[in-house]
Amino acid sequence: MELTKEKLLGFYETMMTIRAFESKAVALFAENKLPGFVHLYLGEEAVATGVCANLGTKDYITSTHRGHGHLIAKGGKVDLMMAELFGKATGYCKGKGGSMHIADVDLGILGANGIVGAGLPIAVGAAFASKYRKSDAVAVCFFGDAASNRGTFHESLNMASIWNLPVVFVCENNMYGISLCQRDHMNICDISDRASSYGIPGITVDGNDVIAVFEAASEAIKRARRGDGPSLIECKTWRQRGHFEGDPAIYKDPAEQQSWLEKDPLPRLAKRLIELKYATQTELDQIQASAAEQIEAAVKYAESSPLPALTDVLTDVYAG
Amino acid sequence: MKQMTYAEAIRDAMRVEMLRDPNVYLQGEDVGKFGGCFGVTAGLFAEFGPGRIIDTPISETAIIGSAVGAAAAGLRPIAEIMFVDFTGVCMDELFNQAAKMRYMFGGKAKIPMVLRTPCGAGMSAAAQHSQSMEAWFTHIPGVKTVMPSTPADAKGLLSAAIRDDNPVVFIEHKQLFGLSGDVPEGEYVLPLGKADIKRTGSDITIVSWSWMVQKALAAAEILAKEGIQAEVLDPRTLVPLDKEAILQSVGKTNKLVIVQEAVQTSGFGGEISAIVAEHGFDLLDAPIKRVTAPDTPVPFSPVLEQAYLPSVEKIVAAVKSLF
Numbered sequence: 001m002e003l004t005k006e007k008l009l010g011f012y013e014t015m016m017t018i019r020a021f022e023s024k025a026v027a028l029f030a031e032n033k034l035p036g037f038v039h040l041y042l043g044e045e046a047v048a049t050g051v052c053a054n055l056g057t058k059d060y061i062t063s064t065h066r067g068h069g070h071l072i073a074k075g076g077k078v079d080l081m082m083a084e085l086f087g088k089a090t091g092y093c094k095g096k097g098g099s100m101h102i103a104d105v106d107l108g109i110l111g112a113n114g115i116v117g118a119g120l121p122i123a124v125g126a127a128f129a130s131k132y133r134k135s136d137a138v139a140v141c142f143f144g145d146a147a148s149n150r151g152t153f154h155e156s157l158n159m160a161s162i163w164n165l166p167v168v169f170v171c172e173n174n175m176y177g178i179s180l181c182q183r184d185h186m187n188i189c190d191i192s193d194r195a196s197s198y199g200i201p202g203i204t205v206d207g208n209d210v211i212a213v214f215e216a217a218s219e220a221i222k223r224a225r226r227g228d229g230p231s232l233i234e235c236k237t238w239r240q241r242g243h244f245e246g247d248p249a250i251y252k253d254p255a256e257q258q259s260w261l262e263k264d265p266l267p268r269l270a271k272r273l274i275e276l277k278y279a280t281q282t283e284l285d286q287i288q289a290s291a292a293e294q295i296e297a298a299v300k301y302a303e304s305s306p307l308p309a310l311t312d313v314l315t316d317v318y319a320g
Numbered sequence: 321m322k323q324m325t326y327a328e329a330i331r332d333a334m335r336v337e338m339l340r341d342p343n344v345y346l347q348g349e350d351v352g353k354f355g356g357c358f359g360v361t362a363g364l365f366a367e368f369g370p371g372r373i374i375d376t377p378i379s380e381t382a383i384i385g386s387a388v389g390a391a392a393a394g395l396r397p398i399a400e401i402m403f404v405d406f407t408g409v410c411m412d413e414l415f416n417q418a419a420k421m422r423y424m425f426g427g428k429a430k431i432p433m434v435l436r437t438p439c440g441a442g443m444s445a446a447a448q449h450s451q452s453m454e455a456w457f458t459h460i461p462g463v464k465t466v467m468p469s470t471p472a473d474a475k476g477l478l479s480a481a482i483r484d485d486n487p488v489v490f491i492e493h494k495q496l497f498g499l500s501g502d503v504p505e506g507e508y509v510l511p512l513g514k515a516d517i518k519r520t521g522s523d524i525t526i527v528s529w530s531w532m533v534q535k536a537l538a539a540a541e542i543l544a545k546e547g548i549q550a551e552v553l554d555p556r557t558l559v560p561l562d563k564e565a566i567l568q569s570v571g572k573t574n575k576l577v578i579v580q581e582a583v584q585t586s587g588f589g590g591e592i593s594a595i596v597a598e599h600g601f602d603l604l605d606a607p608i609k610r611v612t613a614p615d616t617p618v619p620f621s622p623v624l625e626q627a628y629l630p631s632v633e634k635i636v637a638a639v640k641s642l643f
């Protein structure tokens with residue numbers, strides 16, 4: 001796929017939609033309108049956007065507790081997402097799951113997840129199903145730097161490698177697992193180094209550069225699709241907010257935070273678009289405004305939606 | 321005595337026991353400088369340093385597995401699992417290793433460790449961060465299971481758990497962390513296996529533990545106004561269980577309601593019910609009633625979660641149905 005003007009503007013739109021959704025969530029949480037835990041993707045938009053731009057509806061993703069960006073980039077509907085954050089009957093999970101459990105199986109989104117590292121073997125299973133059915137669908141697994149210390153990471157990479165499965169492991173290295181920075185939770189700098197233990201390709205890219213992410217993912221996904229097996233992509237990025245809303249993140253060095261804010265993926269892409277003359281500042285402002293409008297509409301939808309019926313507690317436990 | 325919250329009482333128990341015994345240390349995710357996901361370990365890192373208050377990677381299997389090994393080698397680890405819902409990740413280390421080593425080795429090992437972990441719903445944390453899973457642990461011979469409902473009990477029972485020579489699962493409740501009460505200062509150890517009557521009454525026994533004790537007490541106040549004197553019995557430790565205290569109370573009131581936050585099927589309330597049916601059938605004037613969550617995962621939306629949880633109203637209604 002060539003990086004056409006349309007493609008790059010599409011990236012910008014997706015990233016702006018995620019940014020608008022998450023910024024709105026900050027405000028709504030502060031107003032006490034969102035119950036439960038809300039983990040935001042602000043600052044990491046380029047990763048989901050660059051990866052999912054290579055995927056179709058038939059492809060699978062597994063997401064994390066920090067999943068809003070993955071869902072939007074894979075085509076999730078922001079009104080249904082917002083209604084779920086509000087715990088409304090019209091939400092993606094009828095109000096039963098909340099932010100940490102949004103899924104859209106029809107779009108190949110096998111769910112956000114409250115258990116760190118749980119998505120890896122599930123993605124392996126989706127890739128197995130694809131190979132079993134001789135489909136060319138691939139599975140992409142998003143997970144964090146700290147998740148790569150769980151046994152599921154190691155077991156999944158090994159299993160995917162020996163079975164040569166069409167799965168791409170995308171590590172979002174935002175350098176922290178809650179309060180613990182990467183150097184305190186592992187002994188290596190590049191998580192992509194772990195790929196060599198399983199005999200699969202591993203690459204590290206600038207996760208705040210959507211083009212770099214797109215290109216690395218494009219290669220790994222093509223490889224998986226043509227039957228050449230799994231790979232690991234590490235995207236170095238930064239979570240701009242606390243671990244969840246309400247966490248002041250005092251464990252982070254303000255200077256480090258500042259230096260990463262300067263590497264914010266959105267202004268970086270905007271600059272690129274203007275340099276390439278693919279858009280004017282006015283056009284970019286319009287994209288931003290329309291993303292904000294879309295999110296406002298989603299909030300209206302959520303706020304005016306009904307609460308679940310109390311009898312809903314008992315439904316959906318078993319199929320059939 | 322000193323006023324402390326439940327969270328402070330837990331911290332105080334760890335602090336006092338760490339000062340008393342250099343073999344006691346704490347490990348878990350974000351327990352160090354961050355002070356724990358719920359602030360329970362705040363200040364311990366500053367006092368004891370990184371050698372004894374240890375931040376771990378997200379590796380529950382190794383958090384519990386290494387605690388088992390350290391305990392077998394003579395230390396007394398306290399290992400924190402951030403939510404009880406994550407104990408699935410380290411279950412083998414608990415139920416096949418910690419619980420069975422002594423027995424399998426013919427009594428030649430001891431595993432003095434504590435697995436501390438918070439349980440419970442009520443904060444819209446949804447299905448993977450809200451469960452009450454005590455019955456999983458009580459079904460493992462070799463493991464003790466403790467579930468305190470007050471700050472003082474939390475301190476006394478955690479101290480006992482740390483001093484115990486067996487693996488103890490110490491389940492805290494997220495809704496109780498902020499609850500204040502009088503707590504003895506300094507060393508304070510309660511026996512494991514001793515129930516506590518939280519309210520005396522002559523007309524009916526309500527057995528409940530952890531957060532549900534608070535709900536049972538509130539229900540008892542309402543019932544008292546209507547002329548029903550409920551006795552609220554908190555076993556405090558599910559294993560070992562103070563069966564005598566339960567039978568004695570039922571012998572006095574002749575009626576039993578069991579309140580558990582966990583889902584109903586195969587819950588610990590069923591065990592208590594069976595014990596009373598087996599050993600106290602003649603004591604009963606009415607069928608045993610259970611107030612529990614339904615057999616579903618914990619829903620996210622606050623309205624659904626409230627409908628899911630056992631409530632004061634549901635307890636009152638269950639009691640009244642027996643009169």
Ligand SMILES: Cc1ncc(C[n+]2csc(CCOP(=O)(O)OP(=O)(O)O)c2C)c(N)n1
Pocket residue numbers: 065066114115116117143144145146147148172174176177178239243349378380402406409
């Ligand atoms: C098995 C398990 N252990 C611990 C947690 C608690 N927890 C939730 S998110 C998180 C940190 C995850 O860090 P990382 O994987 O780097 O993802 P990030 O939050 O940085 O996106 C932890 C410890 C959990 N949800 N599941």
Ligand SMILES: [Mg+2]
Pocket residue numbers: 144145146172173174175176177178
């Ligand atoms: Mg991280």
